[in-house]
């Protein structure tokens with residue numbers, strides 16, 4: 001059907017070009033200044049591939065059928081902030097496991113996980129808290145746990161912890177913002193691409209205004225080991241937020257913690273349809289850095305975004321690197 005449509009389009013374009021050529025030709029003959037002529041069909045060396053027809057929701061990647069709307073809540077909805085704002089010591093158990101996970105319907109990925117999921121658990125603290133991270137490597141390869149942000153270099157987490165080994169990292173939560181954590185064992189590209197990363201929210205001492213909060217970590221999955229991602233996903237499951245839109249009350253403040261942990265693509269982005277948002281780059285300030293509808297993030301870059309959806313309905317979101325959107329990273333907010 002599409003081929004027939006393209007042929008028809010080509011013929012009609014050729015006809016239009018012919019008609020235009022005839023019109024311009026008379027003028028050109030008079031002025032000896034003929035406009036360039038264009039071939040009637042696509043150049044053989046520049047033929048466009050047949051378009052892939054997607055579902056109305058924009059992607060061939062669908063989530064595993066057994067998942068329900070709440071299946072990713074542990075990764076989507078962050079732990080609540082500490083209302084007291086007082087600093088304290090937090091015990092954080094983290095382990096590495098090497099295991100297959102389902103990243104889309106009928107698609108298994110041989111992942112390396114923190115605490116059994118990709119991305120790993122959402123960690124949250126108040127600026128100044130002390131994290132006592134008890135790390136266990138239950139995998140078959142050396143791994144470790146490296147935090148972004150500011151901390152004691154003795155606990156930077158780049159030293160490999162052998163299979164079966166353990167370590168306690170003492171991390172002071174600062175500065176406030178949104179920081180990634182990830183494995184730093186060599187080769188780092190492989191350890192991150194396999195899924196060893198997550199989001200760490202550090203609240204400012206006075207907190208942030210109340211809002212409906214969500215964490216969106218962009219993941220890429222190289223399924224065939226060719227160094228290129230075949231699948232992309234917010235919070236680890238391709239097509240999840242296409243199937244299950246994120247519900248927010250219309251008019252309420254929404255706060256997104258967005259982190260790009262895709263390996264293999266130099267940049268990604270978050271784009272919201274039909275509304276604009278405040279951007280707090282890395283979340284390390286209390287005044288927005290810009291107001292826009294697309295924020296571009298290099299590898300491990302992140303931002304806190306705030307917006308309100310004014311009227312009920314569906315608002316699409318996706319990376320503006322549309323190959324990512326078309327391969328699993330499309331999603332919706334449903335303002336209710």
Ligand SMILES: [Cu+2]
Pocket residue numbers: 112142143144183184185191196
């Ligand atoms: Cu690792």
